[in-house]
Amino acid sequence: MKIIVVMGGLSSEREVSLRSGAGVAxxxxxxxxDPILLDTGTGKLLRDADQxxxxxxxxxxxxxxxxxxxAVRAQEGLESYVRSIPRGADLVFVALHxxxxxxxxxxxxxxxxGIPYTGSGVLASALAMDKxxxxxxxxxxxxxxxxxxxxxxxxxxxxxxxxxxxxEDLKRLxxxxxxxxxxxxxxxxxxTVAKSASELLPAIQEARRYGRLVLIESFIEGxxxxxxxxxxxxxxxxxxxxxxxxxxxxxxxTAGASRYEVPASIPPEMSERxxxxxxxxxxxxxxxxxxxxDFRLGEDGVPQCLEVNTVPGLTELSLVPKAAAAAGLSYxxxxxxxxxxxxxxxxx
Numbered sequence: 050m051k052i053i054v055v056m057g058g059l060s061s062e063r064e065v066s067l068r069s070g071a072g073v074a075x076x077x078x079x080x081x082x083d084p085i086l087l088d089t090g091t092g093k094l095l096r097d098a099d100q101x102x103x104x105x106x107x108x109x110x111x112x113x114x115x116x117x118x119x120a121v122r123a124q125e126g127l128e129s130y131v132r133s134i135p136r137g138a139d140l141v142f143v144a145l146h147x148x149x150x151x152x153x154x155x156x157x158x159x160x161x162x163g164i165p166y167t168g169s170g171v172l173a174s175a176l177a178m179d180k181x182x183x184x185x186x187x188x189x190x191x192x193x194x195x196x197x198x199x200x201x202x203x204x205x206x207x208x209x210x211x212x213x214x215x216x217e218d219l220k221r222l223x224x225x226x227x228x229x230x231x232x233x234x235x236x237x238x239x240x241t242v243a244k245s246a247s248e249l250l251p252a253i254q255e256a257r258r259y260g261r262l263v264l265i266e267s268f269i270e271g272x273x274x275x276x277x278x279x280x281x282x283x284x285x286x287x288x289x290x291x292x293x294x295x296x297x298x299x300x301x302x303t304a305g306a307s308r309y310e311v312p313a314s315i316p317p318e319m320s321e322r323x324x325x326x327x328x329x330x331x332x333x334x335x336x337x338x339x340x341x342x343d344f345r346l347g348e349d350g351v352p353q354c355l356e357v358n359t360v361p362g363l364t365e366l367s368l369v370p371k372a373a374a375a376a377g378l379s380y381x382x383x384x385x386x387x388x389x390x391x392x393x394x395x396x397x
């Protein structure tokens with residue numbers, strides 16, 4: 050199949066997305082597909098020498114053939130790119146993390162264009178990206194999730210904003226430390242652990258940089274666990290052990306900054322509980338294809354669901370490939386499974 054790997058973009062997760070896309074394209078080529086890399090951040094449609102360079106292989110001596118998609122300003126979004134996807138493309142492999150690639154915007158445009166794509170559809174993408182909405186659904190579905198408070202900033206990003214949370218809300222959160230995060234970001238971007246009242250406002254202002262809605266969430270002292278899955282097949286639980294501090298952006302994407310136990314050293318009944326909760330969370334949000342569900346396991350033994358990632362990282366350090374490997378799937382096998390779970394173009 051001719052598969053367009055959409056990656057890069059302009060979100061805070063651009064670098065991770067480029068690495069995911071390159072890995073995906075290599076695997077697709079091994080599987081006999083014809084991958085074409087599309088970086089929506091630069092507008093480049095990578096072929097031949099450019100693609101070889103992106104994939105980390107030696108570029109051929111011939112000049113790059115391929116083309117460049119129409120230049121688009123950030124505010125115009127992805128519509129021009131979707132319109133310019135080459136005719137005859139069988140599938141779009143979504144490796145565009147964060148922003149319009151994960152919040153349902155890209156998915157809506159592809160639906161309108163009648164182009165099949167990997168992963169979740171519009172509704173699931175939008176719900177999972179909106180942490181506050183997904184947490185509300187978790188509550189209704191009986192999926193434990195940390196207590197939280199929502200703060201709305203003014204629409205004007207330059208407007209002065211010095212919010213406070215009440216003593217009652219702070220008590221409900223369990224006191225300090227608390228987690229302060231943007232409502233619609235991934236890869237731990239914009240997240241701060243505020244350990245005292247003096248650290249709270251700077252943490253809120255940092256999260257505000259990434260969107261109007263800021264969440265203040267209970268800090269769950271305990272273990273960091275995650276479950277990768279495709280459809281209703283959940284892979285073994287992964288435990289993340291940062292070498293120092295907590296699992297922030299640097300610990301996620303710096304080699305050697307964290308250790309991983311796959312499968313995690315937890316009792317079988319807890320593992321079964323986490324796998325069941327992961328499937329339940331994905332069903333509740335109407336996810337499809339590949340996803341990853343993140344948890345904190347507190348000292349009380351209750352797993353707390355943090356969020357569902359509908360476009361999880363697929364780099365060499367990413368968690369879903371590690372979990373799939375523990376289930377006996379190579380990286381290439383995983384990519385094959387993601388493609389197989391995608392809808393097929395009508396009329397093929």
